[in-house]
Amino acid sequence: MTRDAYLGAQDRLGSMAKKETSENQPEKKGRVEIERNGPYVVSGNLPLSKEIICPDEDGEPLKWAAGEKYPPQEEYRLCRCGQSKNKPYCDKTHVKIDFDGTETASLKKYGEQADWVDGPDLILYDVQKLCAAARFCHREGGTWELTEKSGDKRCRETAIQQAGMCPSGRLTACDKKTKKALEPVFEQEITLVEDPEENVSGPIWVKGGVPIKASDGSEYEVRNRVTLCRCGESRNKPFCDGSHIPFEFNDGDKSLRRNKR
Template identity: 40%
Template sequence: MSKLKIETGSSPAGERFSITVTEKGPYLVYGRPPLAEQFIMPNENNESWYFQEGRHFSTEAEPTALCRCGASQRKPYCDGSHEKAMWDPTLTAHSEPLLDKAEVIEGGTLDMTDNPKYCVFARFCHPEGDAWSLTEQSSAPEARRMAIREASMCPGGRLTAWDKSSGKPFEFRFEPSLGLIEDVTIGSSGGLWIRGGIALRRETGKTYEIRNRVVVCRCGQSANKPYCDGTHAAIKWRDNLEGEPVGETLPEEVY
């Protein structure tokens, strides 16, 4: 068996947690991680600012089958609609580590890695000045703080802030858990947010790189499956789960 690839700054979840991406059907979730809606909440300028938890869903069935074609009438669960839905289930994503193809933005006290292939259009990278400019200005304490926050809030892991002196990345410490992203501002539902180093693998047993934060497609239309590429925003895909943002919020600080 080949050695697991683990992204720098990430730690694998316990062995009981895993997700299998079936070749032509759903995600099969093992280990019973908590599953809840995660709403992208705006600030006073209508910019993405934090996540707030909504409705919870059971993962007690082992495995729990979650829809990835976008057509199920029992979302977030699979109901077999993938067999008749108009979608292409082909898993097209390459297996190279995310950081291998990432651009490095250099700043005063920070660097930031950026791999646009993993953009999920959550837009946390723009409030208070964009993450790229803030990284370049990171000799200033407030610019540094905001650059770290904006990069670390990126759910798909496109952006990561790195301390220039230690060479270490900044990451929220997530417990193994799953989020169903809901985007209030643009009126769209998003992907499945996999947090805390849960292993994602194909039916062949091949495991994708283990990451602290990654988003996989739920609308069935991504061109980088199993990963989300933001297509849900362009087509205004909705899962109609009818939850409300009334729960806990993502911590404001990374450390």
């Protein structure tokens, strides 16, 4: 499959997502706008909650569990510098600390950046720069190896599951015959990742094709799964690059043990 074929698959995915929205409900208007060196401004009454990474007996991420839910709001501002005393919301600490939130991530489309693994039944697309270190891709030899063995039904199903659980959208599994992106279907919402196995708080997970606007007015490609940095340390802002782990970012969630940053 070529990159152009992948982009076509993504276009079909977007059409499918719109079609699966109930015809009796108005199209959702959620969006995220980034303030220069400031917070994420979330509008459109997007639900906000926490999700917790649950490991298997070997400590590898296996599934997601629901965490705390926040009261609904039409608009709210989420901390981006990582040092708010009112996490997850912004309290303007970014002004006091002169936070440098310069956005350095590429505006290129996913398909223009992706490498891929060509398996018997699947093609796995991979944009390494988007990795948020959630590690769902590690089990059973890894999603890449499972893709190479995707002629086997179990390997195929596990590869699709692992790719779809990747919150950042780094990995995308596509059916080799239909060229269809095998994506989970999400409602538009925002969740805050907690990672007890690493004892850290993770990124902001933006689900369901929410538009994200950069502080200079540019628009990032709309994707089904996106993770935004909330520790303030990513080198690929606004996206998470896994820096919350070495910097031991902790928002004080009850699933974690360390004192909050």
